[in-house]
Amino acid sequence: MRTSRSPKPRASKKTDQKIFAAIGYGALTIMALLCLMPFLLVVSSSLTSENKIITAGYQFIPTDFSVEAYSILFKYPTEMIQAYLVTIGVTIGGTLLGLFLTSMTSYALSRRDFKWRNGFSFFFFFTTLFSGGLVPWYLLIVNYLHMKDTVLALIVPLVLNVFYIIVMKSFLGGIPEAIVESAKIDGAGDFRIYAQLILPLSKPALATIGLFLALAYWNDWYNALLFVSDEKLMPLQYYLYKMLGNMDGMRKAMMGAGGRGYDGDPDREPEDGDDGRRDRPDPAGISVRAAVLRPGPHDRRGKGMNTGRPGLSIELDTTTIRGEDGHVEKKQMDDVHAFVRFCDDHERMRQ
Amino acid sequence: MRLRSFWHDVKKYKMFLLMLTPAVIFYLLFAYIPMAGIVIAFKRYDYAGGIFGSAWNGLDNFRFFFDSGNAWQVTRNTALYNVAFIVVNNALQIFAAILLFEVGGKWFRKIIQSSLFLPYFISWVVVGAIAYNLLNYDIGTVNAMLRGLGLEPVDIYNTPAYWPFLLVLVSAWKGLGYGTVMYLAAITSIDTEMYEAAEIDGANIFQRILKVTIPNLYPTIIILVLLAVGNIFRGDFGMFYNMVGNNGMLFSATDVIDTFVFRSLITSNDIGMSAAAGVFQSVLGFATIMAVNYAVRRYDKDRALILKRRLMT
Numbered sequence: 001m002r003t004s005r006s007p008k009p010r011a012s013k014k015t016d017q018k019i020f021a022a023i024g025y026g027a028l029t030i031m032a033l034l035c036l037m038p039f040l041l042v043v044s045s046s047l048t049s050e051n052k053i054i055t056a057g058y059q060f061i062p063t064d065f066s067v068e069a070y071s072i073l074f075k076y077p078t079e080m081i082q083a084y085l086v087t088i089g090v091t092i093g094g095t096l097l098g099l100f101l102t103s104m105t106s107y108a109l110s111r112r113d114f115k116w117r118n119g120f121s122f123f124f125f126f127t128t129l130f131s132g133g134l135v136p137w138y139l140l141i142v143n144y145l146h147m148k149d150t151v152l153a154l155i156v157p158l159v160l161n162v163f164y165i166i167v168m169k170s171f172l173g174g175i176p177e178a179i180v181e182s183a184k185i186d187g188a189g190d191f192r193i194y195a196q197l198i199l200p201l202s203k204p205a206l207a208t209i210g211l212f213l214a215l216a217y218w219n220d221w222y223n224a225l226l227f228v229s230d231e232k233l234m235p236l237q238y239y240l241y242k243m244l245g246n247m248d249g250m251r252k253a254m255m256g257a258g259g260r261g262y263d264g265d266p267d268r269e270p271e272d273g274d275d276g277r278r279d280r281p282d283p284a285g286i287s288v289r290a291a292v293l294r295p296g297p298h299d300r301r302g303k304g305m306n307t308g309r310p311g312l313s314i315e316l317d318t319t320t321i322r323g324e325d326g327h328v329e330k331k332q333m334d335d336v337h338a339f340v341r342f343c344d345d346h347e348r349m350r351q
Numbered sequence: 352m353r354l355r356s357f358w359h360d361v362k363k364y365k366m367f368l369l370m371l372t373p374a375v376i377f378y379l380l381f382a383y384i385p386m387a388g389i390v391i392a393f394k395r396y397d398y399a400g401g402i403f404g405s406a407w408n409g410l411d412n413f414r415f416f417f418d419s420g421n422a423w424q425v426t427r428n429t430a431l432y433n434v435a436f437i438v439v440n441n442a443l444q445i446f447a448a449i450l451l452f453e454v455g456g457k458w459f460r461k462i463i464q465s466s467l468f469l470p471y472f473i474s475w476v477v478v479g480a481i482a483y484n485l486l487n488y489d490i491g492t493v494n495a496m497l498r499g500l501g502l503e504p505v506d507i508y509n510t511p512a513y514w515p516f517l518l519v520l521v522s523a524w525k526g527l528g529y530g531t532v533m534y535l536a537a538i539t540s541i542d543t544e545m546y547e548a549a550e551i552d553g554a555n556i557f558q559r560i561l562k563v564t565i566p567n568l569y570p571t572i573i574i575l576v577l578l579a580v581g582n583i584f585r586g587d588f589g590m591f592y593n594m595v596g597n598n599g600m601l602f603s604a605t606d607v608i609d610t611f612v613f614r615s616l617i618t619s620n621d622i623g624m625s626a627a628a629g630v631f632q633s634v635l636g637f638a639t640i641m642a643v644n645y646a647v648r649r650y651d652k653d654r655a656l657i658l659k660r661r662l663m664t
Contacts, residue, residue, distance in 0.1 A: 016555040024454035031447060032466035035524065038481045039469065041492060045484060057495025058484045105374040108367040115360060120371055127382035130637045133629020134612050135622060136388025137381065139402060145380075160377050190366035219474035222589060226617070241476045241593075244483070 046070070082232060083239035086154075090235060091217040094155045098213045099206055101160055106168035107194045112177065121169075128162050138226060153227035154235060158216050164209045171205035172198065389633075392626040412627035419624075421611060422631070426584070429607040433583040435515070436522045437576055443523050444530030445568065449560055451531065452538045464535075468528030478525065479593030486517075511604035518594060518605065522587070537571040538564060577647050581640040584608065584632055608632045 037060070045058040049066035056063070073080065105124075109117050131137075147153040175198065183193045199206070224238035234242070361368065392412055394405040416422050447467065451460055470478070485492045486507045494504035507513050541564065549559045586607030595605045597618070608628060615625035 014555070016557060020556045021454050024450040025459075028447065028450050028454070028459075028463045031527065032463045035466050035470055035527065038485070041484060042477075042481055053490055057490045057498075058492045059495070060492070101373050101377075104370045108370040111367065114364055114367045116364065120375070124374065124378055127378050129640050130386065131382065131633055132385030132388045133626060133633050134609075135616055135626035135629050136385035136391055136402065138616060139391070139622070140380070140385055140388065143398075143401065156377075157381065160374055165374075191370065194370070215472060219472075219476075221474065221476050237474045237476045240480070244476070244480050245596075 079231070079234075079239065083234050083236045086151075086233060087218060087236040090151065090154045090220075091214050094159060094217045095210055095213045097155065098159045098161075098164075099210050102164050102168055102209060102213075103199060103202065103206060104194060105160070106165050106172055107198055109165070110169045110172035111180070111190075124162050124165060141227065148227050149230045149233060151233060154220065154223050154233070155217075157223050158213070158220060161213075164212065168202070168205055168209060171202060175201055389626070389630050391622065392630045394623065396622040396626075408623070412623040413631070416624050416627045416631065421606070422628070424603065425606050425608045425611045425628075426631075426635070428605065429586045429609075430583050432515070432518060432586065432607065433579070435519045436526075437579045437583075439519050439523050440526050440530060441572065441576060441579075443527055444534050445565075445572070447527060447531040448534035448538055449564055451535055452564075453556070453560070464528070464532070466528075467531055470525045471528045473525075475589035475593040478521065478590075479596075482517075482521065482594055508598060509600050511601050514595070514601055514604045518590070521594060522590065525590075533575070534568065534571065537568055541567045574647070577643050581643040582636070583639055584635045586610065588613065 041058055041060055044060055044062045045053060046069050047065055047067065048059060048062040049064045049068055052059075052064035052066075108114060109121055109124075111117065141153065141157075142148045147156070179197060179201075180193055183197055188196070219237055220235065221237035221241050224233075224235050225241070228234060228238065388402050391402055391405070393407055393409060395408040395411070396402075396405050400406070451463060455463070483491070486494075488494055488504060488506045488508065491507075493507075497504050505513070507517070545563050545567070546559060549563050554562065586609040588607075588609040591605060591607050591610050592613070595601050595610075597614070608631075612625045612628045612632070615621045615628065
């Protein structure tokens with residue numbers, strides 16, 4: 001079983017090795033399973049029908065198989081496709097630009113005959129030790145560089161990273177100087193040496209840093225959170241983030257924030273009109289008299305709330321607030337977001 | 352004379368300087384100018400005046416930050432979470448790396464290593480969603496299981512007490528693969544002769560790990576831990592924001608400096624105070640890094656980040 005990395009085994013396995021192997025295989029398998037299980041949960045619940053999830057919770061093995069979730073997703077795919085296009089474009093563009101800038105910078109810093117290389121290194125490195133914090137950075141980008149709602153806001157902040165410069169520089173430091181010297185003798189300029197000699201030689205390092213850059217761009221939602229409000233520019237992760245937030249708000253509104261539990265009829269499909277209404281009395285707290293899921297175009301700014309599913313929006317009619325003393329108050333809630341906030345405040349007050 | 356030789360050098364290194372220009376502009380713009388923007392923390396920011404035109408208000412922003420009672424809470428949370436992350440993550444990563452080195456064939460190792468690495472590639476948004484699917488009160492897997500067993504469900508998203516454990520667990524889960532590979536690389540580079548010598552001396556596998564592997568890992572452990580300690584006042588915004596969001600119920604146990612600064616800036620638009628909190632964080636962080644660097648230099652001169660003359664070598 002052993003490979004050359006480990007010390008040579010003795011001819012027969014002793015008990016200590018058997019015990020250790022048992023512990024080792026066991027612990028590693030458990031850890032690997034723990035790492036994989038959440039993914040299984042996601043895949044499985046995506047293939048389970050909505051009703052089953054509501055009654056039995058998210059499950060690891062789909063008991064009530066359904067591709068409903070996917071069919072809804074692909075019914076109105078424009079927003080999602082747009083988000084994919086933004087993310088793919090930003091990832092490719094950002095990674096290529098980042099690789100070019102990182103390698104060029106590192107190359108200049110790695111050349112030992114460049115007198116000021118330590119000074120410049122410190123100039124870059126110091127930015128990891130001290131920073132002005134989020135606020136001046138944010139104000140600079142929004143108020144002075146006017147990058148809000150431009151694709152630059154998604155690409156530029158991630159394009160250079162001191163850590164990658166250091167990694168690249170130490171890799172380039174390992175390339176024999178004789179190569180550079182011989183190219184110089186042949187009359188090549190410094191940029192040409194970089195582009196035609198150094199770049200091809202540093203493919204392994206470029207691949208590693210490219211992977212990290214691509215991962216950072218693909219998974220980025222932070223810059224979108226700060227700088228993007230235009231829907232056309234929403235990258236995938238941020239689209240997902242918004243969708244989850246909306247779904248949560250919707251669920252809260254449907255169940256009523258004052259109490260817990262769900263006692264609407266799960267088999268009933270939410271439809272236009274009265275059929276989808278749930279009425280849940282609560283001894284004290286807020287109950288939603290009517291939360292209606294309406295098919296139709298979502299109205300983003302008005303009463304309705306985007307459910308995250310194209311073609312479905314949620315509306316509230318009347319909210320009943322019951323005091324601890326049985327006093328009842330009815331309130332008209334026009335804005336679902338305001339309602340969710342209201343419920344949260346109410347909940348906090350009760351604690 | 353000196354000026355002339357300076358210009359001579361500029362000419363000589365023209366190409367290098369050109370190559371460095373984009374990066375220099377980048378860091379001037381996005382790092383050094385914001386450093387100058389620290390003055391906002393001492394001003395009453397108004398949009399008409401901007402960063403440099405607004406009126407000074409001395410230490411009012413800082414006073415407000417400290418008087419609000421948030422300063423101590425977020426600083427404590429940030430530091431304690433990072434300490435817990437450092438201890439738990441490194442211990443687990445070393446454990447997994449040693450096991451991966453000692454047991455299994457090529458395929459077993461490959462499969463385990465890939466599985467452990469998978470969470471590293473997932474964005475915090477997705478992790479937040481998975482956690483919500485697992486933990487929410489009404490339809491989360493954990494509560495569905497508890498109900499199935501006839502037990503009382505737990506309202507995790509309204510109970511701060513669970514969160515320190517949860518966040519440590521999530522951090523360990525996401526970082527396990529990456530850290531394991533780093534430690535595995537360090538173990539692989541240990542001279543095999545040492546193992547052979549231990550073998551000849553009759554050491555069993557446990558003794559070999561305790562007396563050869565772990566002592567040989569000390570330099571790596573110390574450097575990685577000290578580097579992490581230098582960042583002890585930096586909260587992982589992505590993690591805290593996606594796991595907790597704006598759930599005020601949990602802030603006593605989950606609010607860190609980074610989420611506090613973000614909320615003050617974006618939600619309550621309190622630019623002065625959030626800038627003050629940011630400066631407070633930067634200064635604390637800088638002091639910690641300097642202290643850690645001093646410690647590293649005493650421990651191992653070659654590995655210090657900032658040496659007196661040379662840098663990053």
